[in-house]
Amino acid sequence: MSSRRELLIDAFNVIFADPRLGPLVRRDPEAARNQFLDYVQANRPADSSRVTVVFDAHRDPGPSTDSGRQNRAYSSSVHVVFARETADVWIQRRVREASQPQNITVVTSDREILATVRAHGAQHLSVSRFLRLRPRRKRRPAPGDDVEKPSSMSRRELEELERMFEERKKNDES
Numbered sequence: 001m002s003s004r005r006e007l008l009i010d011a012f013n014v015i016f017a018d019p020r021l022g023p024l025v026r027r028d029p030e031a032a033r034n035q036f037l038d039y040v041q042a043n044r045p046a047d048s049s050r051v052t053v054v055f056d057a058h059r060d061p062g063p064s065t066d067s068g069r070q071n072r073a074y075s076s077s078v079h080v081v082f083a084r085e086t087a088d089v090w091i092q093r094r095v096r097e098a099s100q101p102q103n104i105t106v107v108t109s110d111r112e113i114l115a116t117v118r119a120h121g122a123q124h125l126s127v128s129r130f131l132r133l134r135p136r137r138k139r140r141p142a143p144g145d146d147v148e149k150p151s152s153m154s155r156r157e158l159e160e161l162e163r164m165f166e167e168r169k170k171n172d173e174s
Contacts, residue, residue: 005105006104007050007107008052008091008094008095008107009054010088010091012025012055012056013110014036014108017128035160050079051078051079052079052080054090055081056082056087092112105123107124107127107130109126
């Protein structure tokens with residue numbers, strides 16, 4: 001029986017590489033973090049992979065604890081870790097201690113993490129390739145499915161929808 005796949009994401013490594021989020025994280029780290037988590041949620045693997053996004057706790061404005069704020073769920077399938085040490089150290093330790101590192105895929109461009117990934121037989125997905133992923137298509141509800149509609153949308157959700165429609169309109173015009 002094969003073990004569950006795991007995707008580990010070196011969050012700030014990816015955020016700083018993104019042409020939209022890199023500049024935003026310098027002005028508004030919380031907004032950049034939230035937009036990045038939304039992107040991860042939309043682009044997570046369709047299988048039952050566990051997705052863990054690892055942030056450096058020292059960059060988080062929240063209170064620090066001995067163990068860091070680990071495994072705070074963002075959604076049912078994306079988990080967020082604020083690593084007390086650094087994200088790099090946390091990811092390297094996770095790969096080294098895994099009983100089946102071949103089931104782990106790490107998204108990073110950090111050389112030290114990549115050396116650990118290769119040495120232990122884990123998989124690597126480049127940051128540039130990760131940023132080119134397209135959102136998964138959601139299954140359309142079947143007739144009779146109970147579909148819960150949101151009662152309202154946040155300002156951020158509305159802005160994101162406007163941005164998406166503007167991008168689509170520009171693509172259709174080209």
